[in-house]
Structure formats: C-alpha cells, structure tokens
Amino acid sequence: MAAPEEDFFVLSDLSPGSTQKRVALAVVFGLLFLVFIAAGPLSGVQPRRIDAFVPAYTTAMFVNDSITAILLFAQFSILRSRAILVIASGYVFTALILIPWILAFPGVFVPGGGLIGGLQSTSWLYFSWHAGFSLFVIGYALLKDADPDRRPWRGTVGAAIFLSVALTTVFVLAAAYVCVAFEAMLPSVVLDSLRLSPLWPYVGAPVALVSIVALVLLWIRRRSMLDLWLMVVMSCTR
Numbered sequence: 001m002a003a004p005e006e007d008f009f010v011l012s013d014l015s016p017g018s019t020q021k022r023v024a025l026a027v028v029f030g031l032l033f034l035v036f037i038a039a040g041p042l043s044g045v046q047p048r049r050i051d052a053f054v055p056a057y058t059t060a061m062f063v064n065d066s067i068t069a070i071l072l073f074a075q076f077s078i079l080r081s082r083a084i085l086v087i088a089s090g091y092v093f094t095a096l097i098l099i100p101w102i103l104a105f106p107g108v109f110v111p112g113g114g115l116i117g118g119l120q121s122t123s124w125l126y127f128s129w130h131a132g133f134s135l136f137v138i139g140y141a142l143l144k145d146a147d148p149d150r151r152p153w154r155g156t157v158g159a160a161i162f163l164s165v166a167l168t169t170v171f172v173l174a175a176a177y178v179c180v181a182f183e184a185m186l187p188s189v190v191l192d193s194l195r196l197s198p199l200w201p202y203v204g205a206p207v208a209l210v211s212i213v214a215l216v217l218l219w220i221r222r223r224s225m226l227d228l229w230l231m232v233v234m235s236c237t238r
Contacts, residue, residue: 058102065095084146089164090136100176101125117180124179134210141217
C-alpha cells in the first residue's frame with residue numbers, strides 16, 4: 001500500500017539515506033578539521049575584534065533558527081507529536097536568546113561595553129544559550145519514542161504553539177534577567193573582550209557535558225533525518 005503523500009515530508013519519520021549520512025559526516029569532519037587548525041597551527045595567532053561580524057552572525061543565526069522553528073511547528077501540525085513541539089520550542093529559545101546576547105555583547109552598539117549588562121553577561125548568556133538548547137534536545141530525544149497512545153497532543157495546534165512560544169519566551173526572559181541584573185554576582189569567566197579567565201573551563205565543562213548527553217541520546221535513539229541533522233547541530237555546538 002502506498003504511503004500517504006504527507007509522510008514524505010515528515011522529517012521525524014523519514015529514515016536518512018546513505019547520501020544524507022555521507023553529507024552529515026562530511027560536515028562534522030570538516031568542522032573538526034577547522035577546530036584542529038584553530039587549536040593547532042593557528043593557536044598562537046592573537047585574535048582581532050571584528051565588530052561587524054558579530055551582528056551579521058547573530059542576524060543569520062536568528063533568521064536560521066526562526067525559520068527552523070516555523071518548519072518544525074508545521075511538522076507538529078501534521079503529527080501532533082510532543083517531541084516535535086519540544087524541539088521546535090528549542091529553536092524558538094535559541095532565536096530569542098540571541099537578542100539579549102547581542103545587546104550585551106561589548107563593543108557592538110556601545111564602545112567598550114554593551115547596551116545591557118556587564119562584562120560577564122555575554123558569556124553567561126552564551127552558556128545559557130547552549131545548555132538550554134541541549135536540554136530541549138534531550139527532551140526531544142526522550143519523548144520521540146514514547147508510547148504512541150500518550151505522545152500526540154490532544155488540544156488544538158494553535159493553542160499548543162502559542163503555549164510553547166509563551167513558555168519559551170518566559171524561559172529566555174528569566175535567563176536574561178539573571179545574566180543582566182545579577183552580573184556582578186556571577187563568577188568571572190572572562191577578563192576582557194579577548195581573554196578568558198581560569199574559571200572558564202569549570203563553567204564550560206558542565207555545559208559541554210549536557211551537550212554530550214544530548215548527542216548520546218540522539219545517537220542511541222536515532223532513526224530519522226531529523227535525528228541525524230540534530231546530531232550534526234550538536235556536534236557543531238553552534
């Protein structure tokens with residue numbers, strides 16, 4: 001019996017082919033090569049601030065994550081899957097948290113500082129950004145293979161999307177408030193705009209661990225193209 005036409009467009013149910021797997025591996029190994037170059041031959045090069053790059057990068061990320069969230073909400077409208085709703089909310093989270101992050105970034109809007117927060121705010125928003133998205137990925141990985149009788153959303157699609165966006169917005173506002181209002185109380189993880197403090201690895205390690213847990217869960221439960229490319233995203237650490 002032929003599969004319904006909509007099944008061909010549902011990434012969470014479509015198994016990746018050999019071509020998609022090769023492309024994903026090429027992307028991951030390409031990024032690992034760039035990291036190796038940066039940590040090896042180029043490790044002694046003193047970085048120079050390129051202020052024009054930061055807003056361009058942030059804008060590209062915001063547009064990319066927003067479009068991804070919209071596409072995943074469209075997938076949710078077909079499947080009514082709580083797992084898809086969670087990962088769509090994860091992309092809403094990454095898009096929204098870019099706003100306080102760029103506002104706090106030193107030197108982008110105000111010479112020597114940010115429009116909001118202090119020197120530590122940008123770094124702690126960065127940690128919140130990456131750890132938060134990893135938690136959404138973990139939620140997706142744990143929910144996607146749940147009992148089919150319990151997995152579907154029973155309410156209306158509009159209500160589910162509105163509630164998820166509202167709760168995610170509250171989550172972002174709470175993280176931004178802590179990172180900005182309590183900046184003076186946060187551990188100092190940067191010394192200035194170019195130098196990290198000795199505390200950075202101790203804060204960054206737990207964030208990396210959460211990302212690794214998300215990646216391992218995706219690997220163990222992988223079965224779809226969405227799983228494959230989420231693993232690529234987690235490998236890139238954005």
